[in-house]
Amino acid sequence: MANSHGQTSTPSAVVSASDVRKVYTQGSNPGRIARALGRSPPPTISAVDTVSLAVSQEEIVGLAGPSGSGKSTLLHILAGLEHPTEGTVTFQGTELAALSRRGRTRHRLEHIGIVFQHFHLLNSLSARANVALPLVELGVGKRQRRQRATDLLERVGLGDRITHRPGELSGGERQRVAIARALVTDPALVVADEPTGELDTDTGRTILQEFQRVAENRAVVLASHDRETLDICDRLLRLRDGSIADRTSRGEITG
Amino acid sequence: MIDRSRRWANRSLARLQTAGRLTIAQFRQQKLQLLLAVIGVALAVLAITLLVSTGLGVLETGQEQFDTADRDLWVTSSETRMTADGGGGFENTLYDSRTLSTEMESHDGISDAVPLAFDMAYLDNGETDEPQSVVATGVSGGGPAVEVTEGGELPTDPHFVDDPEEVETTREVLIDQETARTHNISVGDTVSVGGSLTAAQDTQFTVVGISSTFEEMSGAPTVTLPLNEFHRITGTTETEPATFITITVEDDADVEAVQQDLESAYPEYEIRSNQEQLSAVLQEQVIHLAAAGxxxxxxxxxxxxLTVSLLSLVVYQQRQTFAALTAQGVSSSLLICTVIGQGLVIGVLGGTIGVALTPPAVIGLNRLSELVVGFEGLVQTAPWVYGVAVGIAVGIGTSAAMIAGWRVSRSAPLDHL
Known part of the structure; x- marks a missing residue:
């Protein structure tokens, strides 16, 4: 299946976007009276302009580009956090546009792991409770929740920090808790927006190693400015003004 | 089907438990906000319990006053209104009250009918620069029960015939306990009482006893004197007005029947039972009731x-985390449950503290009212008031939380990330 940009959506793709556009309106549309009085419609901004891509399992795709190029918007569209104005997003054969608001929330819970630049952990809960929280929604029993959260925290090297609150952890440790939280529901796709943006270089490298491990049995999409972050990607898409300006494969990135 | 229900129940229980843990954990982190919200609700509850208790106390005190008066019916010619120029007294619009009361006494079933008059007067014991304004109360010998705590009772007053000046006066009065204490007046002392400042220096009376009966009724310093002397010092001997004629029915008479009989005989007057008279007096305090409401x-x-704004603040501080959790797929219902949990805790704590503060506040207010207006037990509370107050507090907390929770559920995750 080929789209207008010649991007092939492979059957094994975890998530694929086809001719996706996202247009934001600046301000509200004028009402009938305002239109009669000659008020023109508000200006629009095209954040993502006719982008197509497919991300397969065990693949890390990087989204690069200057601020305002549309990489975060594209990331949100792939994660089901944002509706495209045009085009379709398909996740393991399911078109996201067909899902209700509640259905999309459930879809994210079951299939998507999200890592934020600013971690967004609940300061009042321990690291383990933060990681286990999404499992409550899945109806997982208390003992299993605690066990799975503990396992994941041990996996990211925080086995001795499970009862610590976020305020008692370093930036790198907090980001590892956030990664553990993103993985706790065993999602098929993990998206991360500037995952090392708040971290020093050494801590950032540790986190990137985590992402490489994360990608062993799932698809990962990273949006970043950071060269080192983008270096771990199998494919890199450079965006400019909402469009893909350049596609680079792993050999070309590291070469 | 059963498995699905069980899974749903387990999931709901886990959500509630998690929401409870989140609520407690959030409060541990935000002690100041919790404290402020609890204080806000506690103050609101305290205001409600005290205002309701004051209303209850007024009703109870009023009822007690009527019971103490030992009367069955009250006759007035117009509204029983507190007047600005009456110094806390009543309008005396029931004219020729002695003749009228004598007439009424002749009706079947009536044991006695006694006029009772109030007006402003001045009391001078010769030791202060200016006479003190007091409520003068005129009672006849067979008048309502005047409880004398010290000294003797007033003599039965004679009825004016043609020339009031021919009637012999005894020049004896009762004063209330607080006035006696304040002005250092004892039984046997001589005081001047008059309807005007000048007259108060010329007309001397002997204090024959101490009685606070009418001080408790009017909430002001009182001088009680025979009705004929009252009319003399107020310059109303010609019309002999009274505020009320109070009626006691005979033991075997039916109060309602006597009331109906009087109503048909005297359609120009209001004839009220104790309860009706209390209601009428309260209804005339509509401004005060409206103010209390x-x-x-x-x-x-x-x-x-206060609770909505504080909970909104709490939610605002957590907006990015809530947004991140929603983005992660955590349903808004869990977050709303958490916010409602916070509101419930605030409501229960605030309500409990407000209710706990009520008894000492009631004691304090009663002491104050006793000191200022002379009423004892003006503020009286009841167990149901506490229950209603806690219910209102929980309602405040929950409704505020629902508003804050609704705002959480309405916001899209990306708005805050």
Whole structure:
């Protein structure tokens, strides 16, 4: 299946976007009276302009580009956090546009792991409770929740920090808790927006190693400015003004 | 089907438990906000309990006063209104009260009919620069029960015939306990009482006893004197007005039947039972009742506004985390449950503290009212008031939380990330 940009959506793709556009309106549309009085419609901004891509399992795709190029918007569209104005997003054969608001929330819970630049952990809960929280929604029993959260925290090297609150952890440790939280529901796709943006270089490298491990049995999409972050990607898409300006494969990135 | 229900129940229980843990954990982190919200609700509850208790106390005190008066019916010619120029007294619009009361006494079933008059007067014991304004109360010998705590009772007053000046006066009065204490007046002392400042220096009376009966009724210093002397010092011997004629029916008479009989005989007068008279007096205090109602509404509104704003602040501080959790797929219902949990805790704590503060506040207010207006037990509370107050507090907390929770559920995750 080929789209207008010649991007092939492979059957094994975890998530694929086809001719996706996202247009934001600046301000509200004028009402009938305002239109009669000659008020023109508000200006629009095209954040993502006719982008197509497919991300397969065990693949890390990087989204690069200057601020305002549309990489975060594209990331949100792939994660089901944002509706495209045009085009379709398909996740393991399911078109996201067909899902209700509640259905999309459930879809994210079951299939998507999200890592934020600013971690967004609940300061009042321990690291383990933060990681286990999404499992409550899945109806997982208390003992299993605690066990799975503990396992994941041990996996990211925080086995001795499970009862610590976020305020008692370093930036790198907090980001590892956030990664553990993103993985706790065993999602098929993990998206991360500037995952090392708040971290020093050494801590950032540790986190990137985590992402490489994360990608062993799932698809990962990273949006970043950071060269080192983008270096771990199998494919890199450079965006400019909402469009893909350049596609680079792993050999070309590291070469 | 059963498995699905069980899974749903387990999931709901886990959500509730998690929401509870989140609520407690959030409060541990935000002790100041919790404290402020609890204080806000506690103050609102305290305002409500005290205002309701004051209302109860007024009703109870009023009822007690009527019971103490030992009367069955009250006759007035117009509204029983507190007047600005009456110094806390009543309008005396029931004219020729002695003749009228004698007439009424002749009706079947009536044991006695006694006029009772109030007006402003001045009391001078010769030791202060200016006479003190007091409520003068005129009673006849067979008048309502005047409880004398010290000294003797007033003599039965003679009825004016043609020339009031021919009637011999005894020049004896009772004064209330507080006035006696304040002005250092004892039984046997001589005081001057008059309807005007000048007259108060010329007309001397002997204090024959101490009685606080009418001080408790009017809430002001009182001088009680025979009705004929009252009319003389107020310059109303020609019309002999009274505020009320109080009627006691015979033991075997039916009060309602006597009331109906009097109503048909005297359609120009209001004939009220004790309960009706109390209601009429209270209804005339409509401004005060409206003010009390407005204060309750204000206290409630302030409690809701304070709790909503504080919970909104709490939610605002957590907006990015809530947004991140929603983005992660955590349903808004869990977050709303958490916010409602916070509101419930605030409501229960605030309500409990407000109720706990009520008894000492009631004691304090009663001491103050006793000191200022002379009423004892003006503020009286009841167990149901506490229950209603806690219910209102929980309602405030929950409704505020629902508003804050609704705002959480309405916001899209990306708005805050």
């Amino acid at each position: 407005a204060l309750i509404v204000l206290a409630l509104s302030a409690g809701v506004a």
